[in-house]
Amino acid sequence: MKLLVTVMPKNGVLDPQGKAIAQALGTLGFGGVNDVRAGKVIELDVAETDPAKARAAAEEMARKLLANTVIESFRVETA
């Protein structure tokens, strides 16, 4: 089954990529953009078919590898 792990910088953590995107959008003429945060999304295709077990495994993967939990938060969804 497929899972989506979304990793975002925590609130209050500096996000230079988001700031760069916001500035570039302004340069391209897109107005009314208050804030931009840039994160990453990891799509996992796992052999496990039980949604609860797959989700637990994905959360463990996120804590151990996919997210730096000091500065990033993550959420897991089944896709």
Added chain:
Amino acid sequence: MKLLVTVMPKNGVLDPQGKAIAQALGTLGFGGVNDVRAGKVIELDVAETDPAKARAAAEEMARKLLANTVIESFRVETA
């Protein structure tokens, strides 16, 4: 209002970041991972309050800046 733009490599496009994550998960002892695709997610906070207009603007931003539509596909959700 807030919008989420999710950008993923198109099917068939080489995804070295995803491959590296898959390999690292294997090294860490996570079995049963068939495939990993790595993309990015951009959270936009825009002044526009009409969902349809905000979504149209976000799609335009994705086409012009956020995604490289030759190798990446994107989707826009209201958050």
